[in-house]
Amino acid sequence: MGFSIPGHHGLRGVMTAFPSSQRNPVQAIGGHARSIAGWCLKEPTGAFGALILALLILAAIFAPVITSYEPNAVNYRDLLQPPGATHLLGTDELGRDIFSRLLYGARLSMAVGVSAVVLSVLVGVPIGLLSGYVGGFVDELIMRVFDSVIALPPLVLALTISALLGPGLVNATIAISIVSVPTYIRLTRGQVLSIKNEDYVLAARSIGVPVWNILFVHILPNAIAPVIVQASLGLGFAIILESSLSFIGLGAQPPVSTWGSMVQTSFQFLSLAPWFVIAPAVAIFAAVLGANLLGEGLRNSLDPHQKQRM
Amino acid sequence: MYSRRQFVKSSTLGLAGGLAAGSFAAPSLASTGGGVLKVALTADPISFDPHLTGSLQGRGTTQAIHDTLFGIDESGNLAPMLVTEWEQPDNKTYILRLRPDVRFHDGTEFNADAVVYNINRILDPDIGSIRSGEIKALDTIEAVDNLTVKIALQYPFAAFLFPLTDVSGCIGSPTAFEAHGKEGAALNPVGTGPFKLVSYSQETETVLEKNGDYWDEGKPYVDRLILRPIPTGSTRLVELQTGGVDLAEDLPLQNIASLGDQTDIVVSERVGFRWEYVGFNAKDEFPGSNKKLRQAFHWAIDREALHHAAYFGTGAIGYSGILPGHPFHDTDYQPFSYDTDKAKKLLDESGLGSAEITAYLRPEPVKQRAAQLIQSMAADVGVTINLEQLDYASHRAKLRGGELPMDMHGWWGYRPDPDQYLSVLLASDGSYAKRHGYSSAEMDKLFSDQRAETDPAKRRAMFREITRLMNEDAIYVPWHYSSDFKGISKKLQGFRHAADSIIEYKYISIGG
Numbered sequence: 001m002g003f004s005i006p007g008h009h010g011l012r013g014v015m016t017a018f019p020s021s022q023r024n025p026v027q028a029i030g031g032h033a034r035s036i037a038g039w040c041l042k043e044p045t046g047a048f049g050a051l052i053l054a055l056l057i058l059a060a061i062f063a064p065v066i067t068s069y070e071p072n073a074v075n076y077r078d079l080l081q082p083p084g085a086t087h088l089l090g091t092d093e094l095g096r097d098i099f100s101r102l103l104y105g106a107r108l109s110m111a112v113g114v115s116a117v118v119l120s121v122l123v124g125v126p127i128g129l130l131s132g133y134v135g136g137f138v139d140e141l142i143m144r145v146f147d148s149v150i151a152l153p154p155l156v157l158a159l160t161i162s163a164l165l166g167p168g169l170v171n172a173t174i175a176i177s178i179v180s181v182p183t184y185i186r187l188t189r190g191q192v193l194s195i196k197n198e199d200y201v202l203a204a205r206s207i208g209v210p211v212w213n214i215l216f217v218h219i220l221p222n223a224i225a226p227v228i229v230q231a232s233l234g235l236g237f238a239i240i241l242e243s244s245l246s247f248i249g250l251g252a253q254p255p256v257s258t259w260g261s262m263v264q265t266s267f268q269f270l271s272l273a274p275w276f277v278i279a280p281a282v283a284i285f286a287a288v289l290g291a292n293l294l295g296e297g298l299r300n301s302l303d304p305h306q307k308q309r310m
Numbered sequence: 311m312y313s314r315r316q317f318v319k320s321s322t323l324g325l326a327g328g329l330a331a332g333s334f335a336a337p338s339l340a341s342t343g344g345g346v347l348k349v350a351l352t353a354d355p356i357s358f359d360p361h362l363t364g365s366l367q368g369r370g371t372t373q374a375i376h377d378t379l380f381g382i383d384e385s386g387n388l389a390p391m392l393v394t395e396w397e398q399p400d401n402k403t404y405i406l407r408l409r410p411d412v413r414f415h416d417g418t419e420f421n422a423d424a425v426v427y428n429i430n431r432i433l434d435p436d437i438g439s440i441r442s443g444e445i446k447a448l449d450t451i452e453a454v455d456n457l458t459v460k461i462a463l464q465y466p467f468a469a470f471l472f473p474l475t476d477v478s479g480c481i482g483s484p485t486a487f488e489a490h491g492k493e494g495a496a497l498n499p500v501g502t503g504p505f506k507l508v509s510y511s512q513e514t515e516t517v518l519e520k521n522g523d524y525w526d527e528g529k530p531y532v533d534r535l536i537l538r539p540i541p542t543g544s545t546r547l548v549e550l551q552t553g554g555v556d557l558a559e560d561l562p563l564q565n566i567a568s569l570g571d572q573t574d575i576v577v578s579e580r581v582g583f584r585w586e587y588v589g590f591n592a593k594d595e596f597p598g599s600n601k602k603l604r605q606a607f608h609w610a611i612d613r614e615a616l617h618h619a620a621y622f623g624t625g626a627i628g629y630s631g632i633l634p635g636h637p638f639h640d641t642d643y644q645p646f647s648y649d650t651d652k653a654k655k656l657l658d659e660s661g662l663g664s665a666e667i668t669a670y671l672r673p674e675p676v677k678q679r680a681a682q683l684i685q686s687m688a689a690d691v692g693v694t695i696n697l698e699q700l701d702y703a704s705h706r707a708k709l710r711g712g713e714l715p716m717d718m719h720g721w722w723g724y725r726p727d728p729d730q731y732l733s734v735l736l737a738s739d740g741s742y743a744k745r746h747g748y749s750s751a752e753m754d755k756l757f758s759d760q761r762a763e764t765d766p767a768k769r770r771a772m773f774r775e776i777t778r779l780m781n782e783d784a785i786y787v788p789w790h791y792s793s794d795f796k797g798i799s800k801k802l803q804g805f806r807h808a809a810d811s812i813i814e815y816k817y818i819s820i821g822g
Contacts, residue, residue: 074686076619093564094619094682167699249673249699255682268675271544272564 039301046297052290053235056283060106069097071104072255080273089279092262093269098279101257106283108258112169112251113238113287116176117231124181125227128188129215133196143189146182154179158241162250169242169258172251176241180234187230191223229299236291243284259284344520344533345820347802349813350546350558354513354539358499360480361432361439362492366723367559369477370812371537374518375415376480376501379406379425380471382726382809386637388471392420392481392502401466401764402449408457412525414483415500422453427484437492444473444730447761466762468769469727476725476810504530504816513539524816531804531819547797550575556799556820557813563622563676566795576798580807581626582633583794587720587786588684593747596715597667602660603693604784608646610653610691611684613789620680625792630777631735632728634791635809637766638773645781653691664692669716670708671699676792681718712745720786724810728773733757736780748785 040047059066069087075095083090089098131142149157158175165171195201196219204214243260245251252258257265262280269276355371357363363372381389388396395407412420429451432439447467454460463470473479486500499507502525505518518535538555540546543562550558551572561569561577569577588607590598598604613627629646632639657663671681678699685695695716700708708714722731734740737757738749756779760772780786794811804817 072686074619074683076615076683079619093679163701249701253699254671254678254697255685265675265678268544268562269564272568 039297043297043301045293046300049290049293049295049297052286053294056106056287056290057110059103060110063100063103063107067097067100067103069100071096071101071257073097074255080269080276082273083275090273090275092276093265093273098262098276101262102259102279102283105252105258105262105280106287108169108252108256109239109242109260109284109287112173112176112242112258113235113291116173116180116238116242117234119173119177120180120184120234121227121231123177124184125188125220125224126215127181128185129192129219129223131185132189132192133211133215133219139189142185146185149178150182150186154237155241155244158245159248159250162245167250167253169252172242172245175245176238179241180238183230183234184227187226188223191226192219195219195222225302229295229302232291232295232298236288236295239284239287239291259287344531346534346536347532347557347815347818347820348536348538348555349815350540350549350555351537352539352541352543352546352560355510355516355537356512357496358507358510359495360477360482360499360501361428361437361441362496363477364440366811367537367539371516371518372477372480372499372501373503373812374505374535374815375499375503375507376482377412377503378476379474379479379481382475386635386726386809388475391475392425392479393474396471398764401468401762402463404461404463404471405454406459406461408459409525410457412502413523414486414502415506415521416483416486418483418485420481420502421456422459423456424481424484425459426451426453427487428481431487432478441473441478444478445470466764468761468764469729472725472727472730505535508534515539518815526816530816532815535815550797550799553799556802557805557818558797559811559813561795561797563624563795566622566624569797574800576800578796578798578805578807579624580794580796580809580811582635582639582724582791582809583811584721584723584792585628585631585633585788586680586790586792587631587788589714589717589720589746589786590784591712591715591717591746592785593712596747597662597665598716598785599747600660600662600665601784602656603662603665604787605782606653606656606660606691606693607688607787608653608781608784609649609656610693611687611787611789612648613646614648615687616680616683616789619683620676621790621792624795625790628788628791629781630788631722631732631780631786632773632777633724636728638728638770640774640777643774643777650691657692664694666694666696667716668696668698669718670705670714671697672702672705672719673699674719677719684718709745712747714745721792726809729757729761732773732776732780735786736776743785746785748783750779750783753779753783 073096075091078087078091078095080093081087081091087097087099089102092098092101127142131139158179161175161178162172165174201214201218204218209218242251242258243263246258246260247264249264252261259280263277263284266273266276266280351367353365353367355363355368356365357368358372358375360372360376363369377392379391379393381391383389392409392412393406394409397405399405406425408420408422408425414420429445429448431437432441432445433448447463447465447470449462449464451459451461481502482495483500486498487495490498497510504521504524504526506521508517508519510516516537518537520530520533524530540549543560544565546555546558547561547565549555566577569575588611590596590604592599617623617625617627626634629644630640634641669681671678681697685697688695709717722735725731735742736748736753737743738754743749753776756772756776760769760776763769763772781788794807796807798805801821803819803821806814806817808814
C-alpha cells in the first residue's frame, strides 16, 4: 500500500484485511510480544520501520544532548551556510542551525502526530463500540454523520478546521484528530458487528453483565488488533497532515519550527541552498516511511489471510 | 521633451548590469520594427477600470491603455502628458490646457468634457472609486472651453495635482463608460493610451495591441504586449532566463546578488520604491499605548542586520517615511542607531520594564524574516513578541478593525508627493492613523500648514518637522527603504524604471 494519504486508503485496506472470520487476534499479539526478536526476523520491513521511528523519537527526546545550538537563535552573520563542520546541516535564512531545528522540530512533529492518533483512538474507538453494539437508529445516525466527514478530502477538511480554530499546533492536532476519527469509528464498529453475536458475548449478556463491561472487557480486546495497525499507519498520515498545515502557515508559529514549516521556508531558497529543503523533507519521508512499514508489518502478522498468502 | 512620463532618477544609476546609457535615448529607427513584448507580472491585473482597480498590476496595465493627465519628470516634478500647460492663478485654483487632436480608441474626441466626466466619475458614490479620497480637496471642476479645464479647491492643497499622474488622472472615453456601465467597464477599457486591450483571460494572460493612432509620434514601438501573471518569484526568474518572457517584475531578492554575472539579463534596480516600518497601536488596551516603549524600538532594532537578513542587502536602511530619490528626502537624517542600552533605559523609564505584544504576520517571506529578527532583538531588551501567522484576508480585517497590537508589515509604496501617504498614516482623519489610535493636534497643524504652502523649499522643511514628530511619537518605527527590481532581456531597449515601478511600455522596443 502506498502512503499517499494513508488514512483513508488505509481504512479500506485494513477493513478488507480483517474479515469477520478473524477470531482471536489478541493471542497473536501476545505471542509476538513474547518474542520481539522473533517478530523482527519474521517481519524485517516492519522492524525496520519501528527502528526508524525509534531513532527519530530518541533524537527528538535527546535533542538538547545531541546539539549545542539553540534552535531559534538567529545569527545574521551566517546566513544560508552550506553543511560543514560547524553546522552539520548548514544554516537557514536567519543563520539558525538547521540540524538543531530539525531535532527540535522532530519533537513537535512527533508529538503532534502521536497526540492526534491517541486522541482519535480515544474518541473513535468508544463511539465505534457503542455504534456497533447498540445498532439500529443510533448506529445509522452515527455512521451517516461520520460518513459525511469521510466524504470530504482530509487535507481540505483539516485546513478548514485549522483556519476556523486559528493557527497553532494545538489546533492543528485537534483538526488532524477530527479528520482521523471516522476511520477508527468505522473500523471498530466493523469488528464489533462480527463479534457481538459470538457465544462468549451472548453468554456475558445472558448473565446480566453491564453493557460497558461487555464493550470494554469482552469485545474491545478482540476488536483492537486492526485499530493498532491503523494507528501505526495513521501516525504517518498525521505527520504528513501536520507538515501540510505548517507548510501553509496554520501549524507551528514562528520562530518555532516543525518539519513542514521548515520545508515551507526553505522552498524560497531552492536554487541557492538546496540542502536546506532536503533536510526536513528527508525527515518527513523517514517518519512516514517508518510508520507505514511498521503498520504493514503489524498487519502481516495480525491478519491470518496475509499469512496464508505468504 | 517634457511630453512624456519620465523616471525620477537617472535610470542608468539604478542599473546593476551595466546597460549602456545610450540605449535610453529614443531607439533608432532600425530597432522600431514591432514585435511581441512578453512580460511576467506578479499578479493578475483583474480590472482595467482606472478608477476601480486597486493593485499595482491593475494600475500598471490600465495606464498602458489610458493616458494620465500629468507625467513626472526626473526631479519628481509634474510634467505634461494629456495636460500640456497649467497655471495656478491662486492657491485654490488650477487652469489646465489639454492636448489637442487626441482621440480615444473608440474614435471619440478627448476634450475638456471628457476630463470633467472622469473626475466626476471618481467622486460618484455609485461608482465607489477608492480614489475619491485622493481628490477630496476638490470643490468644482468645469470645462471652460473645449480644451481648457478649471479646477477649484475647497482649501489650499499643494499636492493636489500629484494623484493625477496615476490612475486618478487616467481619462477613459465617456461614451464607453456610459455604454458598458460600472461592471462592464472593468474589462472594456477605452482610453487614449498607447495600447488597446485585445483579450483578457483571468490568471492566464492579458493581450494588448498597439494603438496605431497614438498622439505621441512613433510610439509605441512594439506591436503587441502579452502580460502573464506569475505569482512565484523564482518562476518569473526562470521564465526570464529561458526566454519565456522578456521582462519580469519583482525579482526574488535572494537571487539579485547572483544575477550580476548573467550575460543575457539586465537587473534594473529602482531605489526608494517602498518604505518599511514597525507599527504600534496606541489605543489604551494595547502595550503600544506607552510612548517610551514605542520609542525604545528605535534603538532596539538592528537595522543593519535587518537590511542583510530580510532584504539580502538590497535597498537601504531608513529612518523616515520620505523615500530616497524624492526631493524632500534627507540622506543625512540618521537619528537612531542600534543601542540596546538606550532601549533598555527607555523601557525602564516607561515604567513597564518588560512587555509582551502579539504581532500578526501575513504570509510574506521578507516580513517573516524581518519579524523573527525583530522578535529576537526585542527579546534582548526584555520585550516578548508573540508572532502569529494569518492569511491576507484575516490580516486585512484585523488591520481595518484597528485590532493589530503591533504590525510588522508596514510598507508604503512610492507616491509622487509624501502628503499622499503620510497624511493617511499621521493626520487624525487618516485611516491608518485611526487604526493605530493616533491623533495629534501638533501633527494635524503641520499637515494643514504644508498643504497651504506652495513654496517647495518651505514644504520640504515642514516635512522634516513631520518626520521628526513622527519619530518622537513612534507610532511607526521606520527601518528600511526597499528597491524595486526588474529583470530585462538584453534584447530590449528603452526600458525606463519609473519610481512607482509601473512599466511604461510605450518606450520599449525589441532590438536584435
